[in-house]
Amino acid sequence: MSSSVNLGDVTGVHKNPINVVQLLGRAFDARPALWSVASLALLFSAWEIAGLIPISIAFPTFSATVAAFVEMVLDGTMAHAYFLTLQPLILGIAISAVFGIVIGVVMGLSQKAEWLMAPVFIVLQAAPMAALVPLVTFVYGIGLTAKTLAVIMLALPVIVLNSYKAVRHANPSLIAMCCSFQGTRLQQIVKIIIPDASPVMFAGLRLGIAAGFIGVMLAELLITPTGVGDLITYHRSVANYAHMYAAVASIIVVSTVTLAGLQRFELRFLRPEKRKR
Amino acid sequence: MPQAVRSHVHIDAAATSDDPVVEVRGVSKTYADVEALRNIDLDFARGKLTTLLGPSGCGKTTLLKIIAGLIPASSGEVRVNGRVVTGPGPERAFVFQDFALMPWATVMRNVAFGLELRGVSPAERRRVAMQYIEKVGLAGFEDKYPHELSGGMRQRVGIARAFAVNADVLLLDEPFSAVDEQNRRKFQEDLLRLIEIEKKTFIFVTHSIEEAVYVSDRIVLLSPRPGRVSQVIDPDIDRSASPDDIRRAPAYLDTVEEIWDGLRQYAD
Amino acid sequence: MYRFAARLRAAAAALTFGGLLAGTPVEALADPIRIAFGDIATVESLHLLIAFERAKEKGLELEVTYLKSEDIAAQAVVGGQADIGIGAPYALIQKVNAPIRMFLQLSQLRFYPVVNSEFYKDWKDLDGQEIAVHSRGSGTEAIMQLMADKHGITYSNISYVPGAEVRTGALLQGNIKATIVDSSGKRILEDKAPGKFVFLPLDDVSATDEALFANTAFLQKDPQGVETLIEAILTTWREVEADPKSVLVLREKYKLLPDATPEMVADIEPYFTEAAKLGLPVNGGGEEAARDDFEFYTVSGALTGKADELKVGDFWEFGPLDTVLAKIGTK
Numbered sequence: 001m002s003s004s005v006n007l008g009d010v011t012g013v014h015k016n017p018i019n020v021v022q023l024l025g026r027a028f029d030a031r032p033a034l035w036s037v038a039s040l041a042l043l044f045s046a047w048e049i050a051g052l053i054p055i056s057i058a059f060p061t062f063s064a065t066v067a068a069f070v071e072m073v074l075d076g077t078m079a080h081a082y083f084l085t086l087q088p089l090i091l092g093i094a095i096s097a098v099f100g101i102v103i104g105v106v107m108g109l110s111q112k113a114e115w116l117m118a119p120v121f122i123v124l125q126a127a128p129m130a131a132l133v134p135l136v137t138f139v140y141g142i143g144l145t146a147k148t149l150a151v152i153m154l155a156l157p158v159i160v161l162n163s164y165k166a167v168r169h170a171n172p173s174l175i176a177m178c179c180s181f182q183g184t185r186l187q188q189i190v191k192i193i194i195p196d197a198s199p200v201m202f203a204g205l206r207l208g209i210a211a212g213f214i215g216v217m218l219a220e221l222l223i224t225p226t227g228v229g230d231l232i233t234y235h236r237s238v239a240n241y242a243h244m245y246a247a248v249a250s251i252i253v254v255s256t257v258t259l260a261g262l263q264r265f266e267l268r269f270l271r272p273e274k275r276k277r
Numbered sequence: 278m279p280q281a282v283r284s285h286v287h288i289d290a291a292a293t294s295d296d297p298v299v300e301v302r303g304v305s306k307t308y309a310d311v312e313a314l315r316n317i318d319l320d321f322a323r324g325k326l327t328t329l330l331g332p333s334g335c336g337k338t339t340l341l342k343i344i345a346g347l348i349p350a351s352s353g354e355v356r357v358n359g360r361v362v363t364g365p366g367p368e369r370a371f372v373f374q375d376f377a378l379m380p381w382a383t384v385m386r387n388v389a390f391g392l393e394l395r396g397v398s399p400a401e402r403r404r405v406a407m408q409y410i411e412k413v414g415l416a417g418f419e420d421k422y423p424h425e426l427s428g429g430m431r432q433r434v435g436i437a438r439a440f441a442v443n444a445d446v447l448l449l450d451e452p453f454s455a456v457d458e459q460n461r462r463k464f465q466e467d468l469l470r471l472i473e474i475e476k477k478t479f480i481f482v483t484h485s486i487e488e489a490v491y492v493s494d495r496i497v498l499l500s501p502r503p504g505r506v507s508q509v510i511d512p513d514i515d516r517s518a519s520p521d522d523i524r525r526a527p528a529y530l531d532t533v534e535e536i537w538d539g540l541r542q543y544a545d
Numbered sequence: 546m547y548r549f550a551a552r553l554r555a556a557a558a559a560l561t562f563g564g565l566l567a568g569t570p571v572e573a574l575a576d577p578i579r580i581a582f583g584d585i586a587t588v589e590s591l592h593l594l595i596a597f598e599r600a601k602e603k604g605l606e607l608e609v610t611y612l613k614s615e616d617i618a619a620q621a622v623v624g625g626q627a628d629i630g631i632g633a634p635y636a637l638i639q640k641v642n643a644p645i646r647m648f649l650q651l652s653q654l655r656f657y658p659v660v661n662s663e664f665y666k667d668w669k670d671l672d673g674q675e676i677a678v679h680s681r682g683s684g685t686e687a688i689m690q691l692m693a694d695k696h697g698i699t700y701s702n703i704s705y706v707p708g709a710e711v712r713t714g715a716l717l718q719g720n721i722k723a724t725i726v727d728s729s730g731k732r733i734l735e736d737k738a739p740g741k742f743v744f745l746p747l748d749d750v751s752a753t754d755e756a757l758f759a760n761t762a763f764l765q766k767d768p769q770g771v772e773t774l775i776e777a778i779l780t781t782w783r784e785v786e787a788d789p790k791s792v793l794v795l796r797e798k799y800k801l802l803p804d805a806t807p808e809m810v811a812d813i814e815p816y817f818t819e820a821a822k823l824g825l826p827v828n829g830g831g832e833e834a835a836r837d838d839f840e841f842y843t844v845s846g847a848l849t850g851k852a853d854e855l856k857v858g859d860f861w862e863f864g865p866l867d868t869v870l871a872k873i874g875t876k
Contacts, residue, residue: 057623057641141720142706176347177377180365181391181442191394195381225680225705234681236616238847239636239643 060242069246077231078250085227085251088144089216092151093209100156100208101201104163108170108197109189118164125157133218147219147226154215155208162204166197202266206259213255298323298478299344299446303353305503306339312503313339317353319506321446325494326472326479330486332540336504337482338374338450344480345371345448357446367395370439372449376431378423384410385419387434391442402441409437412471429460440471446478453488465492466520486540490514490532491523498539508539577606578770581627583615588812589729591792591801592785592825593631593651593778598799600777605770619645622760628767629759629774635838636847638860646764646862647756649775650830654684654754654841655823656709657731658692658745660723661716668745672698677706677715677724685725687845688750695748716742728819729812752841753834764862771865775829776873782825783876789817827876829866832857 028034044062051061060068072078103121107114133150140146170193178192194201220229231247297320306314313336321327329337342348344355346364355362357369365371370391378387385403386393388410392402410419413433423431432452439447453461469492472479483489489496490512500507512532514523523529586594597607612618615632622630623643631651637643665671671693678685686703693700706712706721713730715721717737726734734742757774764771784791793813796802802809826834838860839852848855 057643058620142711171377173373173375173377174379177371177373177390178394180345180347180369180371181394182365182367183394187394191390192379195379198381224707230681230705237636237680238682239634239640241641 058239058241060245064242065245065249068240068242069250072231072243072246078247081227081231081247082254083227085216085220085229088147088151088219089212091144092148092215093155093212095148096152096155096159096208096212097205100159100204101163104160104201104204105167105189105194105197107160107164108167109193114164114168117160121157121160121164124153125161129154129215130218130222133215133222137223142224146223147216150219150223151212151215154218155212158211159201159204159208162207163197163201166200166204167193169200170196199266202262206262209258209262210255213251213258217251296323297321298358299480300356301340301344301353302356304340304343304350304355305352306336306343306348307351314343314350315503315505317504317506319497321478321480322495323445323478324476326481326492327495327497328481328483328489328493329497329499330483330489330536331499331504331507332501333484335499335501337484337499340499340504341448341450341480341482344446345369347371367442368445370442370444370447372432372435372439372447372452374451374454376423376435376455378431378434380423383420383422384415384426384434387423388419388437388441391438395442406437406441409440412440412474413437414467427460429456429464432456432464436468436471440475444477446480449479449481451482451484453483453485461488462520468492469516486533486536487524490529490536496532496536498536508536510536577608578629578767578774579627580607580609580629581618581621581631582609582611583613583618583630583632585611586802588802588805588809588816591796591813592781592817594801595792595795595799596774596778596781598795598801599781600774603773603777605773605777607774619643619758622758625760628763629757629771631755631757633753633756633838633842633847634758635842635860639848644761645758646761647753647758647860648764648771648862648865649757649778650753650826650834651755651757651778652753652820653826653834654688654750654752655728655820656685656688656725656747657728658689658723658725658747659716659731659734659742660745661719662741662743664722666743668692668696668698671700671723673701674723675702675704675721676700677704677712677721679709679712679725680705680707682846684752684754684841684845687752687841688747689725691750691841691844692745692747728816732812732815732819750841751834751837753830753838756830761862764865768865768868772869775865775869779827779829779869779873782827785817786821786825786827789821790814792817828870830861831863831866832861835861 028038047062047065051059051064054061069078072081103113103117107117129150132153136146136149136153140149174192174196175188178188183191216227217229220226221233225233228247228251232244235241235243235247299319299321301317301319301321304314304317305312317340329340331337339348343350344357344362346355346362346366346369357366360366379390382390385406389397389402389406392405397405407419410416413436415430415433415437418426418430423434426434432455436449436452439449453464456464465488472492481489481492493512496510496512497506498508498510499505510532512528514526514528514532516523518526580597582590584590597609601607610627612621615630615634616637618627618630618632619634619637621627622645623637630645633647634643634645638645660666660671665674676689678689680686689700689703704721706715706724709727709730712721712724713726713733716724716726716734731744757778759771796813835857836852839848839855842848843850843852843855
């Protein structure tokens with residue numbers, strides 16, 4: 001673990017202070033990733049200390065949380081929980097991404113579509129979705145459909161509105177350029193507007209996925225406890241706070257990793273000019 | 278085809294020219310309440326470089342975009358090779374003030390973009406684009422992206438793109454305004470050399486008097502609010518001389534002074 | 546100018562000092578007892594609301610808040626935002642050593658395993674079948690698990706459907722075939738589809754559904770208040786057990802649950818008649834009830850370890866209850 005490595009370095013300071021400090025400095029210069037490791041180590045140390053005080057009887061230490069996490073990974077409950085949680089999440093995000101981008105692009109291109117749909121999505125985005133999620137159960141019950149719908153309700157508006165704004169704000173100079181070389185409307189859309197809009201559309205997709213994670217957690221906490229939501233609910237109800245925090249932290253980690261991965265994917269495949277050479 | 282059409286064009290040619298490729302007849306443009314252009318009549322001679330010069334707000338870019346077919350005139354008409362302009366056409370190519378390069382595409386793809394839109398095969402458009410990349414002095418940069426180039430180099434990409442579609446008329450909207458002074462002079466010299474080779478008609482918008490005099494066969498001075506033709510000047514400059522000699526020649530300096538006198542009244 | 550500045554400083558000092566005073570628990574004695582419910586008030590808590598009114602008549606100041614879940618009510622009591630909570634926080638006390646103790650049993654788990662008669666008739670038929678319960682680790686799951694163990698059967702799957710009314714509805718719609726409902730669900734099933742559902746026999750399962758609990762510090766600080774409250778509750782319980790219909794009258798008298806729908810009002814009498822028939826904890830539970838809970842909650846998973854090794858004193862504080870029982874006697 002990273003923190004133990006740093007601890008080793010720190011104890012070395014007493015023997016030969018200057019060298020070790022210089023060595024550390026050089027290491028940090030050479031590998032900027034060490035800063036992230038150091039910041040995480042700091043966060044986790046603070047967590048550990050806060051858990052030891054403790055700031056609340058329901059707040060476990062970092063080490064207890066990690067132990068609980070390892071335990072749940074080893075006995076398979078974590079894998080099973082994610083198997084259940086990822087179903088509505090992936091389904092909902094896939095549907096939101098496809099429909100969201102299509103609807104957003106159409107709204108960006110057509111004034112009529114904008115008039116027709118923009119208010120709906122603006123209202124949906126502004127609405128406190130957590131309050132609406134329970135309503136879904138009245139219509140769609142408590143199964144996968146309702147949970148997928150909860151994900152869509154949160155993810156779709158932000159994806160639609162970002163795609164729409166991206167298309168609407170496509171660089172007018174590039175559009176004029178395409179016109180001046182007699183590009184057809186279709187060429188204009190495919191070759192100029194969508195590539196130009198893609199960074200903002202991707203930002204929308206990232207926000208949508210983040211919202212989708214919120215949606216699936218809301219669904220699993222408010223509709224019926226399944227998957228990760230069940231781990232959180234159950235361990236809270238029996239006061240296994242380390243396990244509860246491990247489940248909460250795991251979904252944060254999964255969400256962060258997913259978003260970072262998406263950013264990498266975008267840079268790697270869609271924005272060749274942003275890639276480092 | 279242009280020959281056949283041209284035969285019935287010269288009906289009411291007001292401003293005369295031996296062989297006008299672009300004719301502007303009574304063009305006015307009004308934006309909401311603002312009158313940008315009033316009753317412009319102009320001919321642009323084939324194979325010549327004509328500059329539209331004037332202070333900001335004189336509508337010179339508007340006129341250029343009307344000729345390009347990018348914006349419609351409120352009244353009057355523009356003919357290119359005798360045909361009334363209703364939109365952009367293959368006989369005209371535009372060079373944008375802000376370059377209008379696709380940031381996600383390489384120099385090669387940007388230069389070949391006009392050909393790509395026309396459905397030219399990849400191999401052919403690569404060949405043509407390469408030829409113009411070399412001509413504008415960007416050989417070796419074809420796989421770079423716009424953000425890796427300087428402002429001057431980016432505009433060379435824009436010019437190569439306009440050349441690549443082999444249009445009769447090139448419309449340049451303040452192409453050097455975003456280029457620093459040092460590169461600007463070099464650029465102007467390169468442009469003159471290209472004009473020499475390519476034998477095309479150029480319509481050039483600028484607000485720099487020196488630039489206009491240095492590169493133009495004819496200078497059209499526009500007055501502001503609303504834009505009208507105030508003066509047409511044909512500088513009599515020996516282009517065969519070296520760039521430095523041209524910039525020191527009395528004819529050059531006199532013309533600059535003459536235009537400055539004409540525009541002084543509009544200076545703030 | 547100088548005078549003005551001085552006056553301003555004085556004013557600021559007074560404000561600050563006043564703020565500090567307000568922040569200190571000077572008026573602690575006049576503070577009402579804050580009670581945290583883990584759910585909204587329903588017909589089923591009507592008798593408790595009546596008891597609260599009676600305690601108020603005895604001069605007790607009560608302030609009742611309704612929280613989202615029992616769990617949050619327990620956290621509020623631990624954190625000092627509430628004095629008394631309602632629930633059965635065994636896990637919280639055992640796992641994290643929370644400084645809270647239960648002091649009065651309010652109700653016992655009353656649930657009814659029920660199956661759709663088209664598919665099943667008794668416990669044996671449920672072997673290898675799917676059932677639905679409230680949530681993981683809940684009393685409903687523990688009851689179903691206890692009965693499965695007793696009859697030597699295993700379920701193929703247990704699905705979690707929170708809310709007895711939701712499970713009742715799903716049973717009527719045919720979405721689930723075997724589950725466990727509360728007494729109001731039982732009445733709805735008997736009402737809407739007489740004979741269609743079979744209620745499976747349940748052996749004597751005795752466990753606390755809800756109890757009053759408080760911070761140990763509070764129990765020491767205000768024993769009189771706690772005793773007044775216990776007395777009000779036990780006398781009300783005894784009255785309701787003797788005459789369930791009295792709840793209706795007392796609801797009118799104290800103007801409780803004014804927004805109740807006609808269906809809810811219609812449910813009051815049958816609910817309390819049934820509750821009285823099964824018996825209310827008119828002696829407040831006590832040691833024996835705690836022992837029963839240990840048996841039950843070690844099975845449900847809320848408590849870990851062996852039931853007979855758990856100490857009642859770690860979970861319950863019977864001092865105030867004993868005082869009250871000494872005064873009003875046991876029944």
